[in-house]
Amino acid sequence: MTAENFEFTGKHRAEAERAIAKYPQGRQQSAVLALLFEAQEQNHANGHYVTEAAMRKISDMLDMPYIRVMEVASFFTQINLEPVGEFHIQLCGTTPCMLRGAEDIRAAIESKLGIHAGQTTQDRKFTLTEVECLGACCNAPMVQINDDYFEDLTPAIMTDLIDRLAKGDAVTPGPQNGRMCSEPEGGPQTLQSGPAPQVKN
Amino acid sequence: MATITVKINGEEHEVEQGMTVLQACEKAGVEVPRFCYHERLSIAGNCRMCLVEVKPGPPKPAASCALPVAPNQEIFTDTEMVHKARNGVMEFLLINHPLDCPICDQGGECDLQDQAMAYGRSGSRYDENKRAVKDKYMGPLINTIMTRCIHCTRCVRFVAEVAGVEEIGLLNRGENAEISSLEKAVDSELSANVIDLCPVGALTSKPYAFEARPWELKKTESIDVMDAVGSNIRIDTRGNEVMRVLPRLNEDVNEEWISDKSRYACDGLRRQRLDRPYVRGEDGKLKPASWPDAMTAIAKAASGLKGTEIAAISGDQACAESVYSLKKLMTALGSPNTDCRQDGAKLDSGVRAGYLFNTTIAGIEQADALLIVGANLRWEAPIINARIRKRWLHGNLKVASVGPAVQTTYDVDQLGAGPETLKELADGKHAFAEVLKNAERPMLIVGPGAVAREDGAAVLAAAKKIADMCGLIKDDWNGFNVLHTAAGRVGALDLGFTPEEGGADVAGIVADAKGGKIKLVYLLGADEMDLTAVKESGAFVVYQGHHGDAGAHAADVILPGAAYTEKNGTFVNTEGRVQLARRANFPPGEAKDDWAILRALSETLGKPLPWIDFDGLRQSMRGEFPHLARIDDAEAATWADFGAAGPMDSAPFQSPIENFYMTDPISRASETMAECTQVFVLDRQEKGTGTNG
Numbered sequence: 019m020t021a022e023n024f025e026f027t028g029k030h031r032a033e034a035e036r037a038i039a040k041y042p043q044g045r046q047q048s049a050v051l052a053l054l055f056e057a058q059e060q061n062h063a064n065g066h067y068v069t070e071a072a073m074r075k076i077s078d079m080l081d082m083p084y085i086r087v088m089e090v091a092s093f094f095t096q097i098n099l100e101p102v103g104e105f106h107i108q109l110c111g112t113t114p115c116m117l118r119g120a121e122d123i124r125a126a127i128e129s130k131l132g133i134h135a136g137q138t139t140q141d142r143k144f145t146l147t148e149v150e151c152l153g154a155c156c157n158a159p160m161v162q163i164n165d166d167y168f169e170d171l172t173p174a175i176m177t178d179l180i181d182r183l184a185k186g187d188a189v190t191p192g193p194q195n196g197r198m199c200s201e202p203e204g205g206p207q208t209l210q211s212g213p214a215p216q217v218k219n
Numbered sequence: 220m221a222t223i224t225v226k227i228n229g230e231e232h233e234v235e236q237g238m239t240v241l242q243a244c245e246k247a248g249v250e251v252p253r254f255c256y257h258e259r260l261s262i263a264g265n266c267r268m269c270l271v272e273v274k275p276g277p278p279k280p281a282a283s284c285a286l287p288v289a290p291n292q293e294i295f296t297d298t299e300m301v302h303k304a305r306n307g308v309m310e311f312l313l314i315n316h317p318l319d320c321p322i323c324d325q326g327g328e329c330d331l332q333d334q335a336m337a338y339g340r341s342g343s344r345y346d347e348n349k350r351a352v353k354d355k356y357m358g359p360l361i362n363t364i365m366t367r368c369i370h371c372t373r374c375v376r377f378v379a380e381v382a383g384v385e386e387i388g389l390l391n392r393g394e395n396a397e398i399s400s401l402e403k404a405v406d407s408e409l410s411a412n413v414i415d416l417c418p419v420g421a422l423t424s425k426p427y428a429f430e431a432r433p434w435e436l437k438k439t440e441s442i443d444v445m446d447a448v449g450s451n452i453r454i455d456t457r458g459n460e461v462m463r464v465l466p467r468l469n470e471d472v473n474e475e476w477i478s479d480k481s482r483y484a485c486d487g488l489r490r491q492r493l494d495r496p497y498v499r500g501e502d503g504k505l506k507p508a509s510w511p512d513a514m515t516a517i518a519k520a521a522s523g524l525k526g527t528e529i530a531a532i533s534g535d536q537a538c539a540e541s542v543y544s545l546k547k548l549m550t551a552l553g554s555p556n557t558d559c560r561q562d563g564a565k566l567d568s569g570v571r572a573g574y575l576f577n578t579t580i581a582g583i584e585q586a587d588a589l590l591i592v593g594a595n596l597r598w599e600a601p602i603i604n605a606r607i608r609k610r611w612l613h614g615n616l617k618v619a620s621v622g623p624a625v626q627t628t629y630d631v632d633q634l635g636a637g638p639e640t641l642k643e644l645a646d647g648k649h650a651f652a653e654v655l656k657n658a659e660r661p662m663l664i665v666g667p668g669a670v671a672r673e674d675g676a677a678v679l680a681a682a683k684k685i686a687d688m689c690g691l692i693k694d695d696w697n698g699f700n701v702l703h704t705a706a707g708r709v710g711a712l713d714l715g716f717t718p719e720e721g722g723a724d725v726a727g728i729v730a731d732a733k734g735g736k737i738k739l740v741y742l743l744g745a746d747e748m749d750l751t752a753v754k755e756s757g758a759f760v761v762y763q764g765h766h767g768d769a770g771a772h773a774a775d776v777i778l779p780g781a782a783y784t785e786k787n788g789t790f791v792n793t794e795g796r797v798q799l800a801r802r803a804n805f806p807p808g809e810a811k812d813d814w815a816i817l818r819a820l821s822e823t824l825g826k827p828l829p830w831i832d833f834d835g836l837r838q839s840m841r842g843e844f845p846h847l848a849r850i851d852d853a854e855a856a857t858w859a860d861f862g863a864a865g866p867m868d869s870a871p872f873q874s875p876i877e878n879f880y881m882t883d884p885i886s887r888a889s890e891t892m893a894e895c896t897q898v899f900v901l902d903r904q905e906k907g908t909g910t911n912g
Contacts, residue, residue, distance in 0.1 A: 083385035085401060092390040 024071035026053075030060040038079070047082045050090050054097050065101025066164075095149050102145040103138045105183050108162040112151035118158035119172075124148070126173035130180050143184060156200040157193055166191035223290040228297055240283035240294055241269050249296050252305060252334045254312075254418045255371035256284035259474065260380055266312070266371050268334065270304040271296050280304040302338075309339040312369050315350045315394075316419070323367065325420030327433040331369065352397055357387075358404030359894040360411045360479060362428050368421035370396050374413040381476065382407035383608050383628025404898050408601035408879060411479045415465065424463065426483055426891045431455075431462045439803035440467055442790050443481040444536045444783040445886065447703035448580070448602045449792030450477045454485075454784050454803035461485045461784050461804060471581045471853070472796065478601040479895065480879065480886055485784070487889030491767045493779035494808025505777065510809065514823040516776050520759040521739055521824055526553020530728040530737045533559040533716055534744030534764065535705030535883060538788025538800065539847060541780075541813035542711045543840045544828060545743050548817060551826035555722030556737060559711030561748040562875055563726055564667060565675025565862075566701065568712040573679070573861030575709065576603075576793040577697035578662055579853055584610050586698070588658035590651065591631070592641060592682055593622040593872030594666020598879040599704050600793070604628060617658075619651045622668060622872040638678060638867035645681040647688060655689035662698040663691055668872045670701070680862030692858050699858075703793040704876065705747075706783075710791035713844060732756035743813070744780065746770040746884050763816055765806070766884035778820075779810035782885060786812050787833065789840075789847055796853035797846065 026034045037052035057072040068091055077084040091097045098106075107127060111120050124146075128134060131144050138145040154160045157169030161176070168179060170193040182189050197203050221236045227247045234243040239262070244251045254266035262285050270280035272295040280300055295301060313335060320326045352365040372389055375398065379385045384407045387400045398421070405413075414424050436455035443450040443464070450473040453465045464485045466477040496513035497505040508516070521529065531549050533542050542559065549557050560566065566574040578586065583606045596604040604627075610616050611629035619632040621640045634640050634651055643649040655661040663686055669678045683699065685691070691698030703709060718724050723731050725748055731737040733756040740753055744764040753760055754773035762774035765782040785806045791797050806812070814836055821828040830836045841848040880895040881887045 085385055085388035085399075088401065089388045089390060093392045 024075045030056045046080045067098035067101050103142050105163050106145045108147050108149045110152045111148045114155035115158040120159040122173050123159050123171050123176050126176045130177050169193045170195040225288050226293045238288050240286045243288045260376040263372050267308045272298050272300050305338040314345050317366050323420040324423040330418035355399050356402045357400050362423045362425040367419050373416040377413050382409045408478050411482050412476045427463045431457050439801050442798045442800040444706035445480045447793040448600050449798050456804045459804045461488050473602045483891040484886040484889045487885040491888040492807050497777040499775040513776050518823045528738045529554040530556035531741040532745040533711050537707040537744050539710035542716050543714050544814050544817040548821050555719035557716050558724045559716040562671040564671040567861050568715050568717040570859045570861040571856035572858050574701050575795040575856050576700040578700050579794045586660050586662040588654050588661040589618045590663045591620040592665045593669025595625040595874035598876045636871035641681050645684040661691050664700045666702050667704050668874045674867045676863040677865040677867045680864040683862050732758040742770045768884035778816050780813045781806040794853040
């Protein structure tokens with residue numbers, strides 16, 4: 019972690035001020051998570067993590083002890099305390115994804131990139147982290163890469179995704195098996211005939 | 220407060236509304252196991268050990284520490300559901316707790332150990348790997364073995380709420396949760412209390428590590444003398460050695476906390492001790508001597524001297540009995556030159572209200588405005604500082620200070636640095652005078668830095684003027700307080716150990732010794748004054764005390780006495796509360812009880828004191844000063860006139876304590892205190908941060 023100074027700039031500054039203004043006088047500490055998130059966004063090009071200097075700045079801005087900021091920052095996996103690669107792959111390993119093959123996805127990523135959970139590739143392109151449920155269970159298994167969800171994965175799709183990201187090709191977030199959101203695979207399966215239930219007669 | 224009726228295990232009990240179920244059970248004498256709940260800290264509710272069954276309520280156990288009582292509630296602590304719940308919680312707690320009780324310092328006094336015996340299973344069903352956590356650095360006093368931690372967060376809440384320094388936190392979450400101070404020493408004078416609070420062996424005492432087992436120790440209830448608060452302590456000894464000092468509960472004084480100095484200076488009792496008499500020889504060097512030789516040397520020096528040529532100074536840790544003996548001896552010798560105010564405090568022993576902490580420590584909790592004059596409370600009386608913080612956290616307490624700008628654990632309005640601001644206040648020209656006037660229970664604390672100066676009497680008079688003018692003195696309230704730092708000071712002032720008519724005070728004694736008017740100076744544990752001047756004056760110096768400190772270096776004859784753990788004695792704290800210190804071990808070598816030394820000396824000097832044993836001395840003292848017989852009582856003093864109005868010097872007030880960890884011969888001899896000095900005082904000064912930042 020660096021010891022240099024940190025200042026919110028540009029739109030991040032505006033967003034931080036807006037977050038603080040949301041809370042009544044004396045309750046500014048409520049904005050800590052929003053500020054940590056903004057600080058991380060502002061540092062996106064530089065490893066997408068929150069530096070010690072940023073946390074010290076936030077503790078000053080919100081008039082709260084540094085250790086309290088640190089507690090919040092270390093509690094949430096969304097806040098990175100170490101630099102991550104250009105593409106931060108957050109693999110969901112919780113029960114529904116696990117049952118649908120998250121462990122195979124992890125094995126695919128690990129063999130493709132040669133890294134384990136919590137590690138970054140040498141070229142600083144990819145970081146793999148295993149996280150708890152990301153709330154996309156109906157499209158399990160899934161990963162989050164930076165800000166986007168990639169769902170309905172298979173090891174082959176996952177490897178292909180990594181290839182395209184590495185080359186800089188465009189990728190489409192969302193379900194990777196062609197379905198729309200979480201509709202059944204192969205189109206609607208039920209209520210094919212008869213009146214739609216919400217239509218009277 | 221309204222009371223309501225609840226049924227606990229089928230029996231009806233009246234409890235106060237607003238209590239928690241756990242408190243209600245406690246009041247009814249029903250035991251509820253707990254780890255995270257502590258009555259002096261906020262409620263966390265994270266250990267789940269205090270589960271009970273409550274009706275009406277959901278059909279599952281409820282955490283009693285966080286559940287308020289309700290009318291007609293039925294509480295069960297002895298049902299199948301409760302047993303099963305406790306059993307389950309205990310099993311979870313033990314999953315990651317190592318089975319290292321045989322090598323754990325907490326063994327024998329561990330809540331987890333005791334409760335696992337009472338509420339746990341007989342064996343473990345857990346076959347997986349246990350987690351291991353890296354130990355943390357928390358300073359020279361707190362030893363950490365973090366694998367043992369059960370995350371009750373008592374330490375986090377203590378340092379945030381009571382100590383007022385938010386430096387410990389719970390990082391990460393779930394299985395990775397860890398207590399940490401981010402590898403910083405916890406910078407509080409009360410930090411070591413987390414060791415007592417820790418229900419397991421995660422935070423243990425570093426200086427006491429692997430020293431003794433609790434069942435080997437003899438426990439003696441006594442009084443601390445490191446400051447004038449008179450914290451109640453328990454001295455644990457093995458054989459003749461003091462192994463550790465722990466706090467003892469006293470709601471009126473220290474609640475259940477003690478300062479780090481009170482707790483850890485005790486290793487200084489083993490070093491630098493005077494264990495035999497010494498007499499300065501012809502060559503100017505101190506040589507070991509026998510008791511009769513030392514006494515004869517004093518008798519020789521005293522022979523032919525007039526009473527006015529003899530002076531006595533009593534030290535900061537002298538008990539009332541020895542001061543009384545010395546006073547009687549000086550009176551018998553005809554000497555008016557006696558003083559107990561080594562720092563030169565201009566306090567008059569005539570008016571008791573003029574030198575007491577009249578509000579009392581517990582009384583702080585009723586105050587609603589506070590003016591601090593020339594005090595650094597964190598260093599001069601950490602326990603009183605903690606009480607002010609407790610009151611401040613409840614809200615509606617305005618605190619202002621005239622004196623050194625120091626770190627505090629509550630918001631302080633810094634009005635000024637010295638007497639000029641005080642004068643403004645006394646003249647009613649300052650805005651804060653209005654705050655005091657409008658307050659219902661206003662308080663004023665005069666610190667040692669305000670009275671231990673040339674114009675001390677004038678400062679005291681100005682403070683008294685503020686007290687009178689702003690209504691600090693009411694029928695049931697006395698808001699005027701003098702803070703002392705010397706444990707023996709109030710007792711000595713009560714006994715009138717100040718100059719008699721025509722006698723000299725400490726400064727006068729030093730000057731007269733230089734001028735040849737005083738030829739014999741008797742120091743009863745006096746180490747905190749200008750002793751080089753006394754030594755160079757040519758007067759014959761006798762030092763009676765327990766450590767080879769400044770006083771002993773200046774002496775021509777050294778009489779080895781007893782330290783505070785080694786004698787029975789009466790101490791009067793800054794509130795005027797009379798408390799008894801009890802002997803926990805014996806003085807080393809040939810050293811003797813202080814009263815016995817003075818009795819023997821009086822015999823040698825041909826003016827025998829009229830008692831032959833300690834009880835006789837106590838009886839005589841209590842006969843003359845009846846309030847010293849009223850143990851544990853802080854008698855209210857009558858308000859009268861004191862101080863001497865006059866011009867005040869414009870020099871700012873300064874706290875006499877430069878280093879909290881070394882203020883007396885015992886703490887100066889302590890290795891642990893030396894380490895604290897390095898970490899908390901010297902390292903900070905080098906970096907230029909901390910109190911001067």
